[in-house]
Amino acid sequence: MLVCQFGALLHWVTLLSGLVECLFFAGIAFGWASLAVILKREGYFNDFCINATGANSSVYTDCSGQDEQLSLVFTIASTMSTLLALPNGFFFDHFGTMTTRILAM
Known part of the structure; x- marks a missing residue:
C-alpha cells in the first residue's frame, strides 16, 4: 500500500x-515577440544599428541589423529545440524522466 x-x-x-x-x-519561445521588444530597449545588438540618411536628407537610426540578429537568435533556438526532440525522446525512453530532466538542466 x-x-x-x-x-x-x-x-x-x-x-x-x-x-x-x-x-x-x-x-x-512563446513570448519571444514581447521579449524582443525588451531586448531592443535594453540595447542588445545595438552595434548593428547605423545612422542613415533619408530621401529628404533627414538622418535617422536604422536598426534593421539589430532586428535580423534577434530573429537569428529565435530561429536558432527554435530549430535546436526541434532537432533535439529526437535525442530527448531517446533519453526519455531509455533512462526515464528524472535522468532526462537532470541532463537538460
Whole structure:
C-alpha cells in the first residue's frame, strides 16, 4: 500500500515540476515577440544599428541589423529545440524522466 501511495505522489510531483518548468522556461519561445521588444530597449545588438540618411536628407537610426540578429537568435533556438526532440525522446525512453530532466538542466 505504501508503494502505491509513493508512486502516486511521485506522479503528482513530476506533473507539478513539469508545470513549473513550463511556466518559467516556455516563455522564451512563446513570448519571444514581447521579449524582443525588451531586448531592443535594453540595447542588445545595438552595434548593428547605423545612422542613415533619408530621401529628404533627414538622418535617422536604422536598426534593421539589430532586428535580423534577434530573429537569428529565435530561429536558432527554435530549430535546436526541434532537432533535439529526437535525442530527448531517446533519453526519455531509455533512462526515464528524472535522468532526462537532470541532463537538460
